[in-house]
Amino acid sequence: MIEIKNVHKKYGSLVVLDDINLTIKEGAVTALIGPNGAGKSTLLGVISKLLEADQGTVLLDGEPISKVKPHNFAKAIAILKQTNQINVNLTVRELVSFGRWPHSKGNLTTFDEQKINEAIQFLRLKEVEHKNINQLSGGQKQRAYIAMIVAQDTKYVLLDEPLNNLDMRYSVDMMLILQDLVKKLNKTVMIVLHDINFAATFSDHIIAMKDGKIIKEGTPDQIMEKDVLDYVFDHEFCIAGVNGKKYFIYYQESVDDKL
Template sequence: MIEIKNVSKKYGNLVVLDDINISIKERAVTALIGPNGAGKSTLLGVLSKLLTPDQGEVYLDEVNINKIKPNQFAKAIAILKQTNQIQVNLTVRELVSFGRWPHSKGNLTKEDELKIDEAIKFLRLKEVENKNINQLSGGQKQRAYIAMIVAQDTKYVLLDEPLNNLDMRYSVDMMLILQDLVQKLGKTVMIVLHDINFAATFSDHIIAMKDGKIIKEGTPDEIMDKGVLDYVFDHEFCIAGVNGKKYCIYYQGEPEEAI
């Protein structure tokens, strides 16, 4: 379990995380939603030790993450940031093999190769595993980066806006893959999402943030509430029920009378 206790973070006078206290639901897809500047990416950065909080602590399976050696930490938590994508001459398989670095330090064993094969197969990349990643479509490329994370074989997977620059088809495909990570591989996934309806459709748990604070957390049914979303996003929503689930319809104002 990941537990965040009294975590705060400032940049100068700007408070980006304000006394965060929360536990991450295990074996579930948890979506972080909120407007730009809410602190979502900063929270992922603190959880992954890429950022140091000004105060507070993070615990991984009841151990303070500051007491976990970097290599052991990399075997427990994997993060894919928006800036992870690189323009170099790597094949898909070479990229995925980087996920085994905490285990092999570059000297791949038979077990490493097996994990790489499993990740490539899981992300349906076998046909392109020897292609240069820069020759792939946007959806295939993002799957290759997720495959690298899968090959890392961590219990926890943190993803910062992985749907950016993906069209609808590939976005849905990516979320179905993340659900499979939980349901078939037993992973715990935490993902920053901008699309509220994607969070409602594909996540098990949602954390809504604003101004560095946790406004509300709960099931999609609990978070897809007009009062909650209107406040979090400073926008007027209409919530509609479709096939037993709640979705947002974006308010456009009253239609003007014809002249």
């Protein structure tokens, strides 16, 4: 279990996380939504130990993460940042094998190779496993990075805007893969998303943030409410129901409305 207790984070005088209290929902896809500067990426950074909170504590199975040894932490929590490009010549398989580092320290065992093979199969990359990652399409390359995370075989997977620069087809494909991580591999996924409708469609739980605070968390049905989204994004939303789910429709003020 990951628990965030009274976490604060500032950059100079700018408060980016303001008294965050949260327990990550187990066995689910949790989407973090909110405007730019809401603190979403910073929260992932603090949970993953890439950033240190100024105050407060993050607990992993009841133990402060500051006390968890790095190799044990890397076996429990994996993060894929927005900027994950590696400027060296690597094949897909070589990239995915990096996910086994916390377990093998570079000396791959038969079990490590099995995990690498499983990750490549799971992300449907078998046909390109010996290709250079720089020869891949954007969608294939992102799947290769996710495969590296899958090979790491952690319980918790943190993803910071993994749909960036992906077209609609690959974005949907990626979200279906993340759902399968939960359903088939028993992972817990926390993901920063900018597209609210993607969060409504593919997540089990949504956390809405603004100005470094958690405004509301709950099921997609609970978060996809006009008053919640209007406040979080400072924008007037129109919410529509489709096939039992709620989605937002872009609102545009007509000329008649302005008169």
